[in-house]
Amino acid sequence: MHVRRNDIIQVVAGDDSGKTGKILDVITKQNRVIVEGINYIQKHVKRSEKNQQGGRVQMEAPIQASNVLVVCQNKNCEKSGKGVRTGRKFLDNGDKIRVCYKCGSEIIAPD
Template identity: 50%
Template sequence: MAGLHVKKNDVVQVVSGANRGKTGKVLRALHDSGRVIVEGLNFRKKHTKPSRDNQQGGIVQKEGSISVSNVLLYCPSCKKGVKTKHEVRKDGTKTRVCRKCGEVFDKA
């Protein structure tokens, strides 16, 4: 599997498109389509008819997916989205590391 460079619970920064510059937590990574759903971003308004659970009906806001190529992992040290590289720890597990400052993500 190719794998995405971000995964669930990562904090990412959007680097292009309408939400450029915004940060949020990845709620879901959609590996098949190469897209991610980021908390609080790319809302899509959905009109709903009144139902038993929602008697008013109306507009429900729901996060839409964005292409994973539009986001970078957010580095708390650099305070922005950064490119990462993979490093192998002594125990053989992989971790992502900030290319700029060496911040280690995926802490064990």
């Protein structure tokens, strides 16, 4: 998949199109991602030991990974702060990194 946990991404399709957020989780099998603050749903939960009250809980639902693009963190990039397509680059030591399609800088997921 082109995105990883902790990546900052921009949604490029659907109801949340244009919004940015951090990836909380990647569901590889379903090709979906869960993004902080994106695609909220109301989940109804029963009373339990953990949640004495029960009721509704707001949480993020997974969205299609193909609807998100990684945000380039390079301030000098013409697409800075926006979703970019990524390419791959092999370093001399054999490591594979993701790079911004526009400016070529490495895509780094903040911790």
